[in-house]
Amino acid sequence: MKGPLFYSKILLFGEYGIIKDSKGLSIPYNFYNGALKKSENLSEQALKSNESLKRFAEYIAHIDEDIVQFDIERLQHDVNSGMYFDSSIPQGYGVGSSGALVAAIYDKYAFNKITVLENLTREKLLKLKTIFSSMESFFHGKSSGLDPLNSYLSIPILINSKDNIEATGIPAQQSEGKGAVFLIDSGVVGETAPMVSLFMEKMKQEGFRNMLKTQFIKHTDACVEDFLNGDVKSLIKNTKQLSKIVLNNFKPMIPIQFHELWKKGIETNEYFLKLCGSGGGGYILGFTEDIDKAKKSLSDYKLEVVYNF
The missing domain is CATH 3.30.70.890 (GHMP kinase, C-terminal domain)
Structure with missing residues (x-):
């Protein structure tokens, strides 16, 4: 088993400010990524990830079902069979290591999930943000849900305010640019x-x-x-x-x-x-x-x- 790749992100602007309704701009950073994998012989690092996934599975089993529902049985079965998150995203570096994991779990185990291929209305984006916020709170105590959203959609996200976010385009990179x-x-x-x-x-x-x-x-x-x-x-x-x-x-x-x-x-x-x-x-x-x-x-x-x- 090897799941799809989810990428790291960079919040270019908005750190702390978005807690108090400033604008924000978050972009995917494809240099780092992670994917769910399964193995019978887990390395020390994979074992650590597997242990953490066990606790995470326990946590999301108790998320309000009005927000999101998961196939908890399948998730727990996979975790017990040696599933882990294989990631090159450095932890504690501000580039969304837990966000990529949250996106991967939602993608694989959520019922009635909102997919990237749908017409992503503001309402759907906010719903995803709410789901991801409740999931990622396991790691940070309080999460805006933006990191997993960015990782899941892999497109730049413009935050206008707490209740107003949209997918956006950013100017093309200038490969010759000095800036x-x-x-x-x-x-x-x-x-x-x-x-x-x-x-x-x-x-x-x-x-x-x-x-x-x-x-x-x-x-x-x-x-x-x-x-x-x-x-x-x-x-x-x-x-x-x-x-x-x-x-x-x-x-x-x-x-x-x-x-x-x-x-x-x-x-x-x-x-x-x-x-x-x-x-x-x-x-x-x-x-x-x-x-x-x-x-x-x-x-x-x-x-x-x-x-x-």
Whole structure:
């Protein structure tokens, strides 16, 4: 048995903001993927995945049947016969490792599932998001359901607000373009749940809430618009502002060894860094108008280019 592949994703814009109704833009990242497989001789890693799947199967058996129904018997039978999730997606890196797993389980075991081939109305997208949110909460405590949605559909998703999402097209990549979106490996694994609770704690402060509304969400929304419209000049300007706002207000979410590097990018204009997912480790997302300059400036780090403009 080998299931279809589900890919990782990158939330380009909207981290934390989408909890409070900012815009967001999420794109599939085909560099990493995962698939359900079965084996009688499980490696140590496969065994770990199998154990986790057992707990996950137990969890989704108790999801409200009005939201989604699964063939739990078949799922449990497959898990007991050595099913595991074979994935190259790094965990705790903000690129949707649990999202791909959730998408794979829904695809294989959900009754009356919404398929990718249907006309994906807003209503269907929101229904999928609700289903995935309740499934992925097993991993994060609270999930928006966006990662699995992106992985399941494998198309860019535009979040206008909590109740308004749509599949979208993004400008074609410019293979000759000097501008780029890239990833830096922080070398530290990040955990979503503690970062989200830290954010919720900060939300109790009026000053932080105010900053979120008047600065963070304002520039996040502008970045999404600029990116979709292919307005590179404005995108770089707004990303710089966003990078500053994050450095000033989300410091605990940035691994300490990156604080100076973050500042250097803003001061030199050679690159601008932002959180990839909830932060705390994993990947850091970077934007630059000149990828060669950025590579030189960040020569101590391995850069993975994810999009050229």
